Amino acid sequence: MALAHNLGFPRIGGDRELKKAVEAYWKGDISEDCLRQVGRELRAQHWQLQKEAGLDLVPVGDFAWYDQVLTHSLTFGVVPERFAKAGEKPTLETLFAMARGVVESSCCGGAHAQEMTKWFDTNYHYLVPELTADLEFSLSWEQLFEEVDEALALGHKVKPVVIGPLTWLWLGKVKGEEFDKLDLLERLLPVYGQIFQRLAAQGVEWVQIDEPILGLDLPQDWKNAFERAYNLLQREPLKKLVATYFSGLEDNLGLAAGLPVDGLHLDLVRAPEQYPTILDRLPAYKILSLGVVNGRNVWRCDLEKVLATLQHAQERLGDRLWVAPSCSLLHSPVDLEREDQLDEELKSWLAFAVQKTEEVAILAQALNNPDSAKVQAALEQSRQVQESRANSPRIHKPEVQARLAAVTPKDSQRTSPFAERIKLQRERLDLPLFPTTTIGSFPQTQAIRAARLAFRQGKLNEAEYKHAMQTEIQHAVRVQEALDLDVLVHGEAERNDMVEYFAEQLDGYLFTRFGWVQSYGSRCVKPAVIYGDISRPQAMTVEWIAYAQQQTGKIMKGMLTGPVTMLMWSFPREDLSRKQQAQQLALAIRDEVVDLETAGIKIIQIDEAAFREGLPLRRADWQVYLDWATEAFRLTASGVQDATQIHTHMCYSEFNDVIASIAAMDADVITIETSRSQMELLDAFESFHYPNDIGPGVYDIHSPRVPDSEEMANLLRKAAQRLPVEQLWVNPDCGLKTRGWPETKAALEHMVKAAKQLRKEY
């Protein structure tokens, strides 16, 4: 019998119940008991859903109050000193303090939160474990065992999920004196031993050990450590399933297949080429779990196609085959049934976590009981979905495809090289040395949000809304003029979000009401979904930007989101390559760039905040990505005259390994986030002899702190030591939408003063 299981279920709840409860608890509106009750109910509900869907084993340990990596840190007793109370075990309060920091008060000192970073190539963020050379581990947190008891009491067959020791260490960051993280492994493993013993005593048979780093380029000592660690863990009770996901095992395939454990899970959605290779490498006693339902996207699975692979595997493996989603469903929205406003056809193409567990179960049933009416009906339905998608005119638009097919290399090439363009631009723009500008957004005040909401709800009519936004634009322009900034922006008051705003105006995108996915802690995002060929029915920003330009004699910069960022922050199609989707987006946004130019806008910024985060997990795949991403940007930017200046913006730091591609994007000006690195991030640009103009951020916009002008001037001096001053612009690190007006004005005033000071010095 093939067994159906799941690697993890979203914890937030179909109505974001967990988010709401956690935030209410933080505010003091509900008690800890009440919060715990919400958690218990959600877990019970999620297990029940998965059981009813037909899964044979349900995951436990996928629930977390904030983040699963943080839960592990607590489990191992890894609580940084600034949060620890001597001799006391950590509490829920400790957990939230580690996640969010503690504000200094009259009684106690403050403590900054643990660092947060992206979980592999997802948009989920985890709290980075802090590793010190003298770290001791001890089992300090009972949550996993309690939840196992809870699930058992409810009559479920459970499979606890833990992050493997190597992956947890890999994700940690060395603090204090430098040392090799791997030195901690020997001390950490006994805690895993204790965990497994406790679980075995509770009656657990299988444990899932997540080791996604097996899909990365691993140094040799880490590979060796895998063998050492699992040889030791082999002695502990429980059957162990090592789970890998997000990329292929490649050179680690032999290592992973040979680990002395009882089963291996592979992500066949991301890395289908691992099958059937794995069959010849897998020892004859091992379970193989095949991840065939995409845990990272929202589309229905092509059951028949997947079933063919599974049937082949079943012939070879018999009962040793398990069926699963590719990865934890943490990265999927919760339940499609809640979508009451999607049209039926679009809805029939989609599957969220609940539907994905049903798909997994039906695939296992199709192996075990192929003739059952339920299986036949599901396969028939899947066939219809695939057919309707393959042929739907809502997806496939000949005009878009024809336009794409007609693109030539010239289309992604400005007319003249930068050296010539910049002369024309300087002449036309007539800016001083160290020109000042901002990244686009100004404070999104309560009034702005209220107006947008009222418009959405129909309480403001179009004319009233337009008037409200124009008033905001006027205000932003007046402020910028008073500050004596050189290149102004309209302030982005009309934008809810830099991707959604454009997605809503493009054809080929759909929006859900409840498609929330956890981003970090209580924060959730609701990505737009690209379902069909992308086109732009009409101009998206021209009216606002042209209005803004009319309000001032200064230069107004147009503001757009680039194709790569649009793609990275949406759920993409699966029936078209990412490259082609980026090209379609590029052509649509290119039209907007040209329209802005026609409307008299002399500078146009195309934000690519997600450019670097699109990098694949494996180095060997980087260049292919960088090539198409760069090409898509150039295609967007190259429809304009030489004298029109194209800016781009990337919040991202760390440009060393991608600097050649950044240069190949050939934006006339790039603004980046550099203030917290003391301009060290410019080293990459310096050693590359980066030729185009660059605006290194001179102050951090993530905090309300207002640095004085001398501090910013010093940063500019550092920049000027690294790059010719003619190339330098002056701007904040990023957009100002999360800040308040008083601090914004004060900081920009200091920034302009610093620029003027520098002009005197050079």
Ligand code: GLN
């Ligand atoms: N133009 C955008 C803004 O200022 C850029 C935001 C971003 O890069 N994250 O808000």
Ligand code: ZN
């Ligand atoms: Zn930014």
